[in-house]
Amino acid sequence: MNIHLEADYKSYTSFNPIYCFGGQLIAVELLTQFSHSTANVAIPQELLLPQLCKEQRIVLLQNQINSIERHLDFFCQQKVKVTLKIDELLAQTILESEFLSRKLDALCWLELEITESFTDLKLGKDNPGLMALSERFDLSLANYGAGKAPSKAVYDNLFSRIKIDKGFIQHNINRLSFRPFINSILEHIKPHCQQVIVQGVDDLTGLEKVSQYQFDGIQSALFSPVTEESLTTLVVPPKELMTDSAITP
Numbered sequence: 294m295n296i297h298l299e300a301d302y303k304s305y306t307s308f309n310p311i312y313c314f315g316g317q318l319i320a321v322e323l324l325t326q327f328s329h330s331t332a333n334v335a336i337p338q339e340l341l342l343p344q345l346c347k348e349q350r351i352v353l354l355q356n357q358i359n360s361i362e363r364h365l366d367f368f369c370q371q372k373v374k375v376t377l378k379i380d381e382l383l384a385q386t387i388l389e390s391e392f393l394s395r396k397l398d399a400l401c402w403l404e405l406e407i408t409e410s411f412t413d414l415k416l417g418k419d420n421p422g423l424m425a426l427s428e429r430f431d432l433s434l435a436n437y438g439a440g441k442a443p444s445k446a447v448y449d450n451l452f453s454r455i456k457i458d459k460g461f462i463q464h465n466i467n468r469l470s471f472r473p474f475i476n477s478i479l480e481h482i483k484p485h486c487q488q489v490i491v492q493g494v495d496d497l498t499g500l501e502k503v504s505q506y507q508f509d510g511i512q513s514a515l516f517s518p519v520t521e522e523s524l525t526t527l528v529v530p531p532k533e534l535m536t537d538s539a540i541t542p
Contacts, residue, residue: 417449
């Protein structure tokens with residue numbers, strides 16, 4: 294897809310894996326990146342998305358839906374969730390369009406992902422738009438612990454999956470307080486979702502540390518995104534999770 298802003302951009306789709314600590318693929322995150330027509334530099338969706346008009350956002354979403362539809366058999370056969378990032382404007386567009394909502398309804402393994410920056414997330418189920426999304430779709434919270442919103446939406450049971458903020462993990466993982474702090478967080482949020490995912494662990498030493506906690510899975514730079522053509526290769530357990538240091542909680 295080509296998007297014209299002040300210059301032309303071309304989008305690329307890849308899938309970022311989430312594994313349990315035993316090596317099984319449990320979910321993939323659909324990533325859309327853009328490259329400038331005059332430079333070979335990848336721009337993440339979250340940086341370019343605010344610059345898109347409503348029509349361009351819909352075109353982007355339709356292309357992402359098409360990518361998921363092409364691989365729907367894979368997600369169904371492997372029982373793997375596919376996560377699609379949205380912001381509040383795209384959420385509103387989805388809720389206002391019965392056509393888009395029905396298209397997304399048909400993607401049985403779809404999960405919509407928002408961040409703590411989502412407008413009025415602090416209201417939880419008292420946010421009408423967020424409540425409407427949660428009633429129709431499975432929701433994931435991407436960066437819990439970033440400090441941008443209180444935990445009301447989590448305690449209101451609006452998310453099936455919660456990802457701990459990678460900056461929070463990287464800042465605290467080597468502190469003596471990490472163990473009691475993480476155990477306390479997990480104790481409080483695990484009853485309110487189906488899975489808690491750890492992010493920001495990008496080396497084997499960190500992997501060994503977090504494998505000792507009751508996380509349900511990990512998303513890490515140790516496990517690189519793949520193109521659409523290589524999606525099926527993600528079912529092979531990564532070697533980093535097949536070592537003695539990878540302990541299944």
